Amino acid sequence: xxxxxxxxxxxxxxxxxxxxxxxxxxxxxxxxxxxxxxxxxxxxxxxxxxxxxxxxxxxxxxxxx
Numbered sequence: 001x002x003x004x005x006x007x008x009x010x011x012x013x014x015x016x017x018x019x020x021x022x023x024x025x026x027x028x029x030x031x032x033x034x035x036x037x038x039x040x041x042x043x044x045x046x047x048x049x050x051x052x053x054x055x056x057x058x059x060x061x062x063x064x065x
Contacts, residue, residue: 007044008047011039015040
């Protein structure tokens, strides 16, 4: 497994844990707002197709992000 793959795998696991925390009981919104975008920004280059913005999406009901 190359360095790129290991970084991607580790970041995806952290994002998965963060999603679990988000859906848990009484999450800390300030923590989620700080950590979520930071994790997405730390994804290795080339993770998303050219021109794709992972932060540009619909706002979901009850979503504070």
